[in-house]
Amino acid sequence: MNGMIDNGTAPLDFFRMLVEHVSDWIWQINEKWEFTYSNSIVEEILGYSTNEILGNSIFSFIKMEEIESLKATVLYAKENNKTLQNIDFTMIHRNGQEVFIETNAKPVLDEHNKTIGYRGINRDITLWKKNQERQQQLLDIIEASPDFIATADSFGNTTYLNPSARSFLGIPEGVEDLQLVNAQLWTNKFVGLKKSELSAEKSIWKGENILSNSLGKQIPVSQTIVNHKASNQNVHFLSTIARDISERKAYETIIKRQALYDTLTELPNRRYLYKTISKLIEDKDEVHTFALLFIDIDDFKQINDTLGHKYGDRALKLIASRMKGSVREHDFLCRIGGDEFILLVEGMNAKEELENYAKRLLSIFKHPLRLDNILQSITCSIGISIYPIHGKDVETLMQNADKIMYHMKKLGKNGYQITHTNEG
Known part of the structure; x- marks a missing residue:
């Protein structure tokens, strides 16, 4: 058989x-x-x-x-x-x-x-060959990509790093054993996330992260981390692609600064002031107060008229610098336009404390400003309103401080006054 x-x-x-x-x-x-x-x-x-x-x-x-x-x-x-x-x-x-x-x-x-x-x-x-060609094309793209691309096994051992990722982490091209490269270096945002923060199908996390490069510098990145699951829903492997967004973040910082800061004096501007007062009002109650000091430079128009706007701008920068050096670090000083400044002061519940602070601000102008060979004398008038006595919203506090400041100017300038209680 x-x-x-x-x-x-x-x-x-x-x-x-x-x-x-x-x-x-x-x-x-x-x-x-x-x-x-x-x-x-x-x-x-x-x-x-x-x-x-x-x-x-x-x-x-x-x-x-x-x-x-x-x-x-x-x-x-x-x-x-x-x-x-x-x-x-x-x-x-x-x-x-x-x-x-x-x-x-x-x-x-x-x-x-x-x-x-x-x-x-x-x-x-044919099919296998075409798949191989497609895979090679993808690998060529991944290898040439400036983005950080990596994979890791289910135990957290890194299994692949593209050249950009190797360069970022300081790993030489010839090093083949990547198991010592712990995947937590690039999965720190993913590990420990709740299920609600992940996509249900593949457990995908997308967002902004901070990765440390080979020099220990913290680099902001836009990142996607994918938890690839096997048929039994266990972790099969992890992959990531991360893009350095340092330039974008720097640009955003510049834009934010331009939106919230005065370009001449580099002090916070009116928009930043409104945000800050609104936040203070949200956080405070009628027991905890803060003061708003409206500061206006006396006769500043004369500097622009006699010396020109170039010297006027220099004078404003010097004034801002003097005020920044005289206020407490945690107080909020800003320029709201022209020769008008606002100072927000917390933690001075006693009237005497607030008056002493105002006197200190007046004293910084005892010495004239030096503008090249010109000595220019400067004084200021200050109107003060207190939350919530003189107003429970931004506009009311500003209006009352502005009103009492102009009243001070009529009385002779170079002084301060606290808003009368009935002004609120």
């Missing part, structure tokens, strides 16, 4: 039937490279029937540019009775499309042990 089931089919017929039902192309060629046998799967692979290829040279179906190279390979193997093993080449389908083939074949020997042909198996690897 020779290990075969006897079902009435002759061994030759049995193997022929078996060969006809496999998915690979089984063939035989003679010493002239002509097909002497082919199973019917050739029609699915190349579009030609078995009868159409029998008697034709294998090289009639090979891509023109590869014929010479393949002939040399096969001829060398034939002359040395060598097996053809895992050889790739391109054949042309009946419709003109390229079909990528991988072949394995053994020599057919005559009685003198000389190769007179080959018998082998061709496998259509």
